[in-house]
Amino acid sequence: MSVEVLKIAKDWFSAQGWRPFPFQEESWQAYLDGGSGLVNAPTGSGKTYSLLMPVMLEYIRRHPDDYKTRRNAGLQAIWITPIRALSKEIELSARRLIDGLELPWRIGVRSGDTSTKERAAQRSKPPELLITTPESLHLLLASKGYADFFKELKILVADEWHELMGSKRGVQVELALSRLKTVVPALKVWGISATIGNMDEALQALLGNYYHERPYSVIRADLHKEIEVISVMPDTLERMPWAGHLGIVLLEKVIEIVRNSKTTLIFTNTRSFAEIWYQKMLDKAPELSGLMAMHHGSISQELRNWVEEQLHLGKLKAVVCTSSLDLGVDFRPVETVVQVGGPKGVARFLQRAGRSGHQPGAVSRIYFVPTHSLELIEAAAIREAIVRKVVEDRLPYLRSFDVLMQYLVTLAVSDGFEPDTTLAEIRGTFSFGSVTDDEWHWMLNFLTHGGDSLQAYDEYRKVVLQNGIYRVENRAIAMRHRLSIGTIVSDSSMHVKFLSGKYLGTIEEYFITRMSPGDVFWFAGRNLELVRVKDMVAQVRKSNKKSGRVPSWQGGRMPLSSQMSELIRNKLDEVVRGVEHDEELTFLKPLFDLQRQRSHLPGAGDFLVEYFESDEGYHVIMYPFEGRFVHEGIAALVAYRIAQIQPITFSIAMNDYGFELLSDQPIPIEEALETDVLGTTDLLKDIQASVNSTEMARRKFRDIAAISGLVFKGYPGKPVKDRHLQSSSQLFFNVFHDYEGHNLLLRQAYEEVMDFQLEEARLRRALDRIARQKIMITYPPKPTPFAFPIMVDRMREKLTTEKIEDRIRKMVVEYDES
């Protein structure tokens, strides 16, 4: 029988003038054979058809006689996407397929954009295919009688699973699946993922108990894509600064690239740099005006949609953007991609490179623009990664009790949950497999009584136990809960609008409060004058002034991935051994020579420590090349341990390559190194003592409080002020900290600090590696090329711009004397 339906698939493909890829045919067969699985395929490979097709084929096989006329068959398939924008393309593919196969199927999209009317229609007559997000799926689970809605479901597909699994949104998908597996015992679970380092873990996280209990397949689309990495280098090394992040010295070269290419995407690492680059490019190349646009996460959806559309139509010559264009709509006309600044990770760089050269067989070409000299090593490292097929892991979140708590209230809001069933279900997930009976009882107790510390307050007795079922009875609680479903907690921001009311995007409260009416700032590629701030809206008008301040946003600080770190250390080792071949490394030769002459160039077997004195005091600089988070931990650890030898205080600075300890008194560094200041003995204890883990946990707790539902973020259009949110979540933190140390949400905050802030596992590996290396301590007469960027970063944080420039100038003069 399956042979017959496969013929339908092939016929459909040839009717389109296509030939199926082997991986597509493989997944059709695997699906029809009955198991779950994971398709490992890049974007643009027809991955959607690899699963949509067999879902429909199976339906045809099940109803061979009347599949063309059977209407309202019920919800057959759910397609989860991490980004609403992707649903359009999935819908398009599905439409094509449905029409071609003559199925009377309806497609539903359920997301924040779906109207109330449409939602009601979907509920009464479920579409056969539902495209939705993890959040909207949970909203469905929060509605009464949901089991009926899902009863015909055959398959859930988690698209871009690699994106979801590394976040709490992935945990949401796991939880929703745990419920659906009971509602529909024959459910199949499939994921689609780009290649990541830990594919098997990705599969386990997605399948949960199915991983051990049911058959599954892993299908790999081995499609070869050629990627060419070209470094943009200044004419001479002297032109390149030793420190910095903007990379604007290479502006002219980037403009040349744009001029010579049909369409170029210019990726920057931050939103403010996107703004600056856009502005500078227009200044230098005014002919690009009207042909160039900007795209980042704080620009209004409307403007972003316009940019995406123009890009799609091939009407733009260049777009300056951030990760906001990493995923989402496919822009075939993009010919060239430029990456400004170190990409920090292999996967991110390749994803961006893949935005160009979309035609089959075409080469993806990406230009790398370094922002300081040493960053050029990263280009060489990436090239190596491509050859060796190195990719990063995505770490799934484990035991995120905040998400679990939200989920339990979701179930309680709709039809209630029976504790034993639900416990068994959640233990079948990857995230909560290890939940103990005690922890489970703590959760139930917290939901029904507000735990030990909040039991006096009715507000926190959200859930009641009735005839063995946990329910939310209070309608106000239910409503507030539906409004707060989701795990993305945003910072407070202010809307930017023209006086006419046209919405431009969001800006941080912090930035705007430091401006007065009449001041000019540069945002969304325009010069704007602040007119007034009213009701959390910054009202602006166009300004003719040439310059203005550029907003900055408080965002995540991505450290160098461990894969990148290792590749960089390898590249340095090649230089030490004299076997380097990348042109970037050749170009940097004079810089390496100076490093060698003044200090030491560390190979794979060395760990470099520099100690010197300057006008500022005594500096110890170490170079683990492990990314800034790990350096934050090691720096605090070393500072703490040195202070055990003799009372001393430090100021600490770090970048992705190393860290600096600065003191106004001599640092007993030799003695410290002899006493194993970098050892792993008592690591956990010393870390706890050295970093202010309570303060870090307090910050993490803000999100946990919001996700678990302890604090309410406000009604739509009426957000609770950030200051208020901040203080109430702090209040909870303090209460739990003082009176309820075993509180699972509190403990989670500390665990998140260890896992994601200090990256404990990686830190430990780094220290183990260092223990095997030979410590090379040098006493450079002056700061070395490696030290310089770290020192400059430290000064930036402390001093005003003007002073920094004086300082840098002074430092630079000193170098020239050598």
Add this chain to the structure above:
DNA sequence: GACCTGCTGCGGTGTG
């Protein structure tokens, strides 16, 4: 006038 750090994603009243 020189100098500019810090990504992305979702959701926003259901029920009788």
